[in-house]
Amino acid sequence: MKEAFDYRAVESQHYMPVFSRTIKLVRGEGAKVWDDTGKQYIDCVAGIAVCSTGHCHPEVVKAICDQCRTLIHCSNLYYVPHQSELVERLASLTGMPRIFLTNSGTEAMEAALKLARITTGRKRFVAFTHGFHGRTMGALAVTHKPPIREPFDPLQPECAFVEYGDLKGLRKVVNRETAGVVVEPIQGEAGVIIPPDGFLEGVRECCDRNGTLMIADEIQTGMGRTGRWLTLQHTGVEADIVTLAKGIASGFPMGALLSREGITFKKGEHGSTFGGGPVACAAALATLQVIERILPDVERKGALFRKGLADHNPRVMGLMIGLAAGDRCPTIQAYCADKGVLINCAADGNLRLVPPLVISDEEIRKAVEVLNEAFG
Ligand SMILES: Cc1ncc(COP(=O)(O)O)c(C=O)c1O
Missing domain, CATH: 3.40.640.10 (Type I PLP-dependent aspartate aminotransferase-like (Major domain))
Structure with missing residues (x-):
């Protein structure tokens, strides 16, 4: 039987170690992405504010x-x-x-x-x-x-x-x-x-x-x-x-x-x-x-995040959302990933959410629910 290609080992040998990563994403559609094990995520990173129209519009x-x-x-x-x-x-x-x-x-x-x-x-x-x-x-x-x-x-x-x-x-x-x-x-x-x-x-x-x-x-x-x-x-x-x-x-x-x-x-x-x-x-x-x-709907969607995350004093402008989490950032990010929501640790103890502008209300509700659980 052919052995699975060990991309982690190959990468650690050949790719300059400027990034730290654990997940391998292989497919995307709208605000959802899938990793190489078939696990689905709501993508609130969007390639760091890049996949504006969602994945593969x-x-x-x-x-x-x-x-x-x-x-x-x-x-x-x-x-x-x-x-x-x-x-x-x-x-x-x-x-x-x-x-x-x-x-x-x-x-x-x-x-x-x-x-x-x-x-x-x-x-x-x-x-x-x-x-x-x-x-x-x-x-x-x-x-x-x-x-x-x-x-x-x-x-x-x-x-x-x-x-x-x-x-x-x-x-x-x-x-x-x-x-x-x-x-x-x-x-x-x-x-x-x-x-x-x-x-x-x-x-x-x-x-x-x-x-x-x-x-x-x-x-x-x-x-x-x-x-x-x-x-x-x-x-x-x-x-x-x-x-x-x-x-x-x-x-x-x-x-x-x-x-x-x-x-x-x-x-x-x-x-x-x-x-x-x-x-x-x-x-x-x-x-x-x-x-x-989709532009006319962006601020309304941002307001859903603001309301849903109100207990954590979010900074929200449209679909740019920041949350202070101090040294809990990595744990919260890992918890969310485990529950199928991708968010990212930005600088200085801040979490950042910049989802595709096409994210649905249902996906926002789910992301908010998981984040609130992660904050505990
Ligand atoms: C505000 C701002 N300026 C410049 C850059 C650099 O852009 P790039 O990574 O495409 O070179 C970034 C990337 O994160 C950014 O957020």
């Missing part, structure tokens, strides 16, 4: 397969199928008319930092404590978390960090040498930290006073996650530059850099071999169509 699958049969890649040396429809749609949904497409969030952040430098002629940035913007060198330089940033110091660009929510502190460090202030409208990797009222307006005002660009990292909060296309759209604030990724193409790798009129790369200042390829654009266009239909 038929319209997204069809768009990807149709495009794969026609043209998988052609290079940005040529007009790319679906790219123009996609950027037109993104511009109209976000109000940001200039767009460049990437393969990931961190690449979108790299592009944002380059764009802010070349637009302002300045070199320095300001970002916030507990913020996360990616792991490539530039994005890492504006990412706060010391254990992931400090081993790679010194990094460029130069970045000062201010306590998230502290406008007084921000006003002290932003000056006429600051190219950009990088801000998440809600901090995702930190565990769904919602800033105080007026904070984003204050960041905008501080940027305006200093001729500094406001760079909103909506990689996790955008694409309908909180009930609007951009979380900034809950406020009246308009950023100069916005980055997107994660939910934009339902799990097909894609990111986007968006900017307001007058802020743009010129020929030769930026580029990408794979960014904005035909299959990614097809996946993203189909994703936008699906999200457009």
Whole structure:
């Protein structure tokens, strides 16, 4: 009899040990996933806020397969199928008319930092404590978390960090040498930290006073996650530059850099071999169509989580849910997985739930029931 392939042993030998994982997922449909033993889970992780339309949404699958049969890649040396429809749609949904497409969030952040430098002629940035913007060198330089940033110091660009929510502190460090202030409208990797009222307006005002660009990292909060296309759209604030990724193409790798009129790369200042390829654009266009239909229901679903988890003071905005659990995070996560609900430990003793936007009321009720049991 053929022996089962021992993927754990092979992985421990050959895959760099940067992740710690126990479950192997092999199939998904809507908000449900199955592991290699056939066990079913309600997926409140969704590939970390990526599988926005649910796993394998038929319209997204069809768009990807149709495009794969026609043209998988052609290079940005040529007009790319679906790219123009996609950027037109993104511009109209976000109000940001200039767009460049990437393969990931961190690449979108790299592009944002380059764009802010070349637009302002300045070199320095300001970002916030507990913020996360990616792991490539530039994005890492504006990412706060010391254990992931400090081993790679010194990094460029130069970045000062201010306590998230502290406008007084921000006003002290932003000056006429600051190219950009990088801000998440809600901090995702930190565990769904919602800033105080007026904070984003204050960041905008501080940027305006200093001729500094406001760079909103909506990689996790955008694409309908909180009930609007951009979380900034809950406020009246308009950023100069916005980055997107994660939910934009339902799990097909894609990111986007968006900017307001007058802020743009010129020929030769930026580029990408794979960014904005035909299959990614097809996946993203189909994703936008699906999200457009389900967007009106996102805040109502978030309210079901808020009500169901009320005993644990959840932080909820649309389908971004954070819960403080301290050092109980890993135990609660393991209990939920055992009972068939996937949630994730974010930073600083916070649990995070970012389920597919298509999660049903019944699935929410079940996830809430299991979480409440896990808290005990
Ligand atoms: C707010 C934010 N910015 C940037 C990134 C980096 O995106 P990626 O992992 O696609 O490079 C992430 C990823 O978690 C994120 O949450």
